[in-house]
Amino acid sequence: MKTGNRLAFADGLRGLAAFWVVLYHMSEGKHLEHLKPLMPHSIYAAVFDAGHLGVGVFFVLSGFVMAYTVRQATVNRAYAVNFLLRRMIRLTPPYYFAIIVTLVLAFVKGKALGLPYELPNVTQLLAHAFYMQGLLAMPHFNIVYWTLCIEVQFYVAFAMLFFIADSSSRHFDGNTARSFVIGLMAIIALCWPLGLISTTVWPGVFFEFWFSFLAGVLVCWGLLMGGYFRLSAILFCLVLLFAGLLNASQLTLTVAVTGLVMACASAFDRMNTWLNWRWIQWLALISYSLYLLHNPITGLSFRVVHLLIPPGITADIIGVTTTLACCLIGSYLAFWLIEKPCIRWSHAVSLGPKSVQESLKSDKD
Numbered sequence: 004m005k006t007g008n009r010l011a012f013a014d015g016l017r018g019l020a021a022f023w024v025v026l027y028h029m030s031e032g033k034h035l036e037h038l039k040p041l042m043p044h045s046i047y048a049a050v051f052d053a054g055h056l057g058v059g060v061f062f063v064l065s066g067f068v069m070a071y072t073v074r075q076a077t078v079n080r081a082y083a084v085n086f087l088l089r090r091m092i093r094l095t096p097p098y099y100f101a102i103i104v105t106l107v108l109a110f111v112k113g114k115a116l117g118l119p120y121e122l123p124n125v126t127q128l129l130a131h132a133f134y135m136q137g138l139l140a141m142p143h144f145n146i147v148y149w150t151l152c153i154e155v156q157f158y159v160a161f162a163m164l165f166f167i168a169d170s171s172s173r174h175f176d177g178n179t180a181r182s183f184v185i186g187l188m189a190i191i192a193l194c195w196p197l198g199l200i201s202t203t204v205w206p207g208v209f210f211e212f213w214f215s216f217l218a219g220v221l222v223c224w225g226l227l228m229g230g231y232f233r234l235s236a237i238l239f240c241l242v243l244l245f246a247g248l249l250n251a252s253q254l255t256l257t258v259a260v261t262g263l264v265m266a267c268a269s270a271f272d273r274m275n276t277w278l279n280w281r282w283i284q285w286l287a288l289i290s291y292s293l294y295l296l297h298n299p300i301t302g303l304s305f306r307v308v309h310l311l312i313p314p315g316i317t318a319d320i321i322g323v324t325t326t327l328a329c330c331l332i333g334s335y336l337a338f339w340l341i342e343k344p345c346i347r348w349s350h351a352v353s354l355g356p357k358s359v360q361e362s363l364k365s366d367k368d
Contacts, residue, residue, distance in 0.1 A: 027054025
């Protein structure tokens with residue numbers, strides 16, 4: 004599959020991470036209780052139970068992609084506003100569609116099983132509509148939505164920081180200003196994985212995950228500028244590796260390893276060749292829809308299989324096969340019907356005469 008101006012390795016990681024999360028929710032939902040004892044514990048744990056760590060990969064990739072998008076732009080006020088508008092156009096319609104699917108399937112499930120089902124109230128709907136449910140400590144309609152709330156906060160913080168840095172470029176070199184601002188943020192962000200700050204400022208705030216996004220930003224700068232910037236990215240990820248080992252944090256270790264692997268791919272000029280396999284790039288194409296839709300589809304698919312086939316290893320295997328097929332087909336359809344128009348609409352938002360063409364080429368997700 005041709006990737007054009009896209010970086011195949013980054014795309015491939017996103018596709019694999021989304022698939023890993025799907026496998027995790029199969030296990031987390033107790034759908035594989037007969038298959039689990041037949042697999043070696045270490046393999047089952049790595050393939051299924053650890054799949055939630057795909058979120059850490061997403062966060063690193065998000066920071067990487069955003070830094071790559073603005074690599075040749077001057078982030079003034081208009082650019083920052085349009086940058087956020089583009090991200091919301093890209094992110095929100097598929098998210099709203101997923102909410103509708105989740106609520107409809109929950110309603111159908113309740114009716115079919117004779118279970119009480121209470122429709123969400125206006126406050127819950129508005130909180131979800133504006134990605135505020137985490138900050139307001141409301142339960143998510145679908146647990147995977149928590150990461151979108153964090154992502155949106157990151158987009159806002161990213162646009163603000165780059166606006167501040169580029170506004171200072173009249174007094175400093177552009178790279179110097181950006182390096183100072185992001186470098187300072189990176190040092191502060193290390194306080195959470197190192198355990199120097201353990202309290203949550205506000206439930207649902209992105210601060211404790213800030214380091215994972217900044218790892219992606221630094222790795223991207225290492226790719227684009229090499230030298231000192233690449234060394235800084237590797238050093239940052241090595242500190243995270245130490246912090247992850249010190250505090251036994253799987254998320255921190257995942258972020259560190261993801262950053263180091265991407266830095267390695269960059270150093271050896273393999274960003275366009277590693278993981279450039281057709282099926283992985285196809286997974287990358289549908290990864291956002293797959294992430295949003297897999298949980299309700301998984302629950303419905305396994306329930307139907309278990310209604311038709313007695314519990315056992317056969318039902319588990321058929322359930323896995325059927326569920327993966329339904330998730331992949333449903334996500335592919337959602338990509339073409341919902342995501343693809345959103346990508347086109349987001350590209351219609353100009354980021355400025357000097358940067359729009361580069362932005363169109365580099366919009367990774």
